[in-house]
């Protein structure tokens with residue numbers, strides 16, 4: 001159960017609570033690269049869209065105060081942030097949770113649909129010569145003359161001069177036998193796609209909501225045809241809990257009537273991998289020719305370009 005196919009594609013770079021350090025730099029580099037990568041993929045004929053903007057709602061006075069401070073700090077950096085008051089929020093249809101005290105609008109953050117994005121990246125990787133084997137790696141062993149032998153679930157072992165382990169929760173199983181302990185924890189996330197009642201979705205989302213909306217960490221992503229993605233739960237462990245899904249679908253008791261009337265079209269789940277004892281993501285050269293690039297926790301889609309850059313630089317330096 002991977003994470004990337006389950007992601008909602010939110011790019012939360014500028015709304016990050018700090019404005020310095022590694023996590024901030026990786027987010028900024030990634031957001032800039034996504035802009036370039038999406039433009040490049042579009043020019044190659046892939047129908048992708050970087051949907052700009054995120055609206056974070058304040059559910060309580062503490063959150064409102066934090067948003068006000070963040071807005072001031074980001075505006076001082078020249079970034080396009082605004083505070084939206086209850087009157088401005090009340091103009092949006094369908095209506096937002098009535099308890100929202102205000103909103104923080106970040107025009108430069110955004111969202112990309114992960115599925116067409118992953119398909120486009122895979123297509124271009126193949127075009128540039130990548131071979132996709134689609135096999136499970138069962139074990140990884142050093143070769144005495146240099147390089148690594150990968151035992152696959154079927155077929156001949158694969159000999160590689162360099163291995164980059166991007167195996168989500170499967171990384172520990174491969175690397176721990178090689179003497180590289182990887183303390184990490186899975187955090188399951190569930191999401192749903194909803195269809196609004198035709199009367200609630202009149203006119204579609206265009207011009208109604210400016211972009212995806214975030215309420216108490218729950219993302220509401222408008223989709224074409226009066227649909228909505230809602231996600232994701234934060235459930236430590238590997239097992240999905242129906243009560244967590246229900247609570248999210250109900251926006252923790254604040255769902256507007258149109259949301260409770262909506263029909264569930266599909267539901268899915270995926271794993272995030274949280275590194276323990278160090279911040280996400282885990283980018284490390286573990287041994288000559290052996291790189292670990294994973295444990296992105298909640299922001300792996302956002303951080304993919306910065307991760308790719310780190311891998312490219314590590315390979316060049318090897």
Ligand SMILES: Cc1cc2nc3c(=O)[nH]c(=O)nc-3n(C[C@H](O)[C@H](O)[C@H](O)COP(=O)(O)OP(=O)(O)OC[C@H]3O[C@@H](n4cnc5c(N)ncnc54)[C@H](O)[C@@H]3O)c2cc1C
Nearest residue numbers: 002003004008009010137167168170189270299300301302
């Ligand atoms: C519901 C949900 C919503 C999310 N929303 C967002 C979001 O809005 N924005 C954002 O930035 N991030 C989001 N994330 C987080 C993001 O999805 C992850 O951080 C990211 O996908 C991690 O990517 P990855 O490539 O490291 O791991 P994965 O996507 O999990 O990929 C790991 C791959 O390795 C494969 N694998 C494992 N073991 C082996 C093995 N032994 N041999 C071969 N292959 C193996 C797995 O099958 C899998 O395909 C979300 C996550 C979830 C679950």
